[in-house]
Every structure is written in structure tokens, then in C-alpha cells.
Amino acid sequence: MNKKINVLYYWDLDGFNRWSNIFSKKAPDINLVHKDNTFSDEVDVALVWLPPKGLLASYKNLKGVINLGQGVDHLLKPGIVPKNLPIIRLVDPDMSKQMSAWVSLQVLRETCFMEEYLDQERNKNWQTVRFIPSNEWTIGVLGIGAIGEHVALSLSNFGYAVKGWSRSKKKFDGITCYHGENGLTEMLPKCNILICLLPLTNETRHIINKNTMSLLPKGASIINAGRGGHVNEDDLLEMISLGKIKNAYLDVFETEPLPKNHPFWDHKNIIIWPHVAAQTNTDTSIDQIINAARCLVNNDVAPNQIDREKGY
Numbered sequence: 052m053n054k055k056i057n058v059l060y061y062w063d064l065d066g067f068n069r070w071s072n073i074f075s076k077k078a079p080d081i082n083l084v085h086k087d088n089t090f091s092d093e094v095d096v097a098l099v100w101l102p103p104k105g106l107l108a109s110y111k112n113l114k115g116v117i118n119l120g121q122g123v124d125h126l127l128k129p130g131i132v133p134k135n136l137p138i139i140r141l142v143d144p145d146m147s148k149q150m151s152a153w154v155s156l157q158v159l160r161e162t163c164f165m166e167e168y169l170d171q172e173r174n175k176n177w178q179t180v181r182f183i184p185s186n187e188w189t190i191g192v193l194g195i196g197a198i199g200e201h202v203a204l205s206l207s208n209f210g211y212a213v214k215g216w217s218r219s220k221k222k223f224d225g226i227t228c229y230h231g232e233n234g235l236t237e238m239l240p241k242c243n244i245l246i247c248l249l250p251l252t253n254e255t256r257h258i259i260n261k262n263t264m265s266l267l268p269k270g271a272s273i274i275n276a277g278r279g280g281h282v283n284e285d286d287l288l289e290m291i292s293l294g295k296i297k298n299a300y301l302d303v304f305e306t307e308p309l310p311k312n313h314p315f316w317d318h319k320n321i322i323i324w325p326h327v328a329a330q331t332n333t334d335t336s337i338d339q340i341i342n343a344a345r346c347l348v349n350n351d352v353a354p355n356q357i358d359r360e361k362g363y
């Protein structure tokens with residue numbers, strides 16, 4: 052009988068039980084193991100979210116690491132994943148759908164003037180706040196990869212004028228695409244709403260800063276579901292206080308959980324979500340995890356291996 056593949060699981064305990072059940076049903080050749088319950092030299096592959104420094108280096112026979120989510124910035128920090136090991140990330144179509152729903156919710160709050168109508172409701176006031184037709188809202192999406200493309204296309208279906216920005220040149224029906232530094236400078240002045248769905252890398256850290264926000268039209272709003280490190284938080288507070296930025300809808304923060312004394316909590320123009328915009332769905336991601344584990348033990352290149360040079 053072939054030896055089973057031992058996959059180390061590192062994240063929450065509830066998740067361990069849920070994933071164990073699904074592995075035992077779908078992949079009897081895989082054993083999901085917990086770090087407190089296994090010999091380190093028996094581990095073949097690691098399936099992780101936010102592993103601490105040094106943990107993965109202690110598994111000497113590890114052949115690769117599978118990320119339990121789409122963003123890999125946490126795995127590329129020094130001392131987390133030994134340099135010789137491949138890192139595979141999830142690209143889960145359900146994550147794109149969840150993100151499109153979450154982003155649409157924030158966009159609709161803005162474009163349907165939801166806060167203003169809620170205020171009117173409190174005063175039993177029946178009147179039109181303002182009407183801006185869909186096509187007069189220009190929405191820019193920073194990062195039109197697996198998630199950003201889906202989000203951009205969903206927003207375009209509402210009739211908004213959607214623009215997308217990426218590193219390389221792209222083409223999608225109904226979306227005006229920009230790329231590179233010049234593309235960003237060209238796109239920003241047109242965007243009433245700016246959405247960030249970039250990976251966090253050396254190039255994208257603090258991409259939403261005083262300079263880039265200054266290029267947006269006065270009163271633009273920001274939606275960030277990429278990573279907290281994309282937004283310079285002090286610059287955001289300043290730009291809101293100057294009236295340059297109207298509202299910020301944030302799912303991710305420099306420090307998570309957001310510290311209790313953080314000024315964002317009490318700010319009426321900042322809407323806070325606790326990093327929940329799109330979450331890993333066991334049902335829709337299990338097949339790619341099983342495939343990745345099998346590829347890694349057979350020394351095959353698994354789909355969605357990240358490029359450490361690019362950082363995503």
C-alpha cells in the first residue's frame with residue numbers, strides 16, 4: 052500500500068475538524084495532521100494560514116506549503132516559509148463571488164446615498180436626496196486579477212463606468228484597462244470610487260497615500276479589501292478631514308484586529324469590517340488543495356504556485 056500524504060494543518064481548531072472530515076471523504080490518501088499530534092519528520096505538505104516564524108522550518112521533509120487563502124503576503128515575510136519551498140495559493144471562484152457581493156454592498160451604500168436615506172428615515176422625511184445615473188459613477192479597481200476581474204465585471208453589470216488597473220496590460224469587455232505607473236496617474240482623476248484588490252507587495256505598500264488620493268476627484272470614496280498595508284492610515288485620516296475623501300469602507304487594516312484605541316473606530320466616515328469580505332470555502336477549494344498536495348509530493352508543479360520575485 053502507498054504511504055499516505057501527511058498534510059500539516061495550521062489554523063483554527065474548528066477548521067481542523069471541518070477540513071479533516073472533508074479530506075477523509077474526498078481523499079483517503081491524505082491524512083490531515085495537527086502540529087501537536089505528529090512527528091515533524093513525517094509531514095509532507097503544510098496547509099496554513101498565518102503560521103508563526105520558524106514553525107515551517109522545523110519540518111525537515113516538507114515539500115511545499117499551501118496557503119489557506121488567496122493573499123500570500125503573510126507567507127513571504129522573513130522566516131515564515133523556507134526559501135527552497137514552493138508556495139501554492141488558493142484561487143477559489145467562490146472567493147471572487149463573495150468579494151463581488153461585499154464590494155457591491157459598499158458601492159451601493161455610496162451610489163444609492165444609503166446613509167442620507169437612513170438619516171431621512173429617522174426623521175420620517177420623504178424626499179429624493181440626489182440622483183446620479185449609474186453611468187456617471189466611475190469606479191476604479193486597483194488589481195484586476197482573479198478577484199478584481201470578477202468584481203470589475205459585476206460592477207459593470209450595474210451600469211457603472213468601470214476602470215481597472217494592473218501591472219501588465221489587460222483587456223476585458225466593458226472595462227477600460229490601465230497598467231503601470233502612468234496608467235495609474237491617468238486613471239485616478241476619473242474615479243469617484245476607488246477599490247483596492249491588490250496583493251500586498253513592496254510595490255503596492257501604501258499605494259493609497261496622500262499623493263494618489265490627491266489625484267482623485269474631490270469627495271471620492273475608497274473601498275479597501277486588499278490588505279491594510281495598501282492604505283497609509285494617517286494620510287487617509289488627513290484626506291477625509293480635508294474633505295478630499297468622503298468615505299472609506301475598510302475590511303483590512305495595518306494591525307488586525309484593529310486596536311480598540313484606533314481613531315478609525317469612532318470616525319463617522321470610516322466603515323469597518325473585521326476582514327470578512329471573502330472567506331475560504333471548504334467545498335469550493337478542497338479539490339485544488341488535494342491536487343496541490345498530490346503534485347507537491349510527486350515533485351510536480353502545482354497550479355497557482357506563487358512567484359516569490361513578484362511577491363504574489
Ligand code: NAP
Pocket residue numbers: 120121122123142146193194195196197198199216217218219220231248249250251252254255276277278302303326327328329330363
Ligand atoms: P491576483 O489574481 O494575483 O491578482 C492581483 C492583481 O493585482 C493582478 O491584476 C496584478 O496585475 C495586480 N498587481 C499586482 N501588483 C501590481 C502592481 N505593482 N501594479 C499594478 N497592479 C499590480 O490576486 P487575487 O487572487 O485577485 O487577490 C488579490 C488580493 O485580494 C489578495 O492578495 C489578498 O490580499 C486580497 N484578498 C482579500 C480578501 C478579504 O477577505 N479581504 C479575500 C481574498 C483576497 P497583473 O495581472 O498584471 O499581474
Ligand code: GLV
Pocket residue numbers: 119120121122123329331
Ligand atoms: C483573505 O484575506 C485571503 O487572502 O484569502
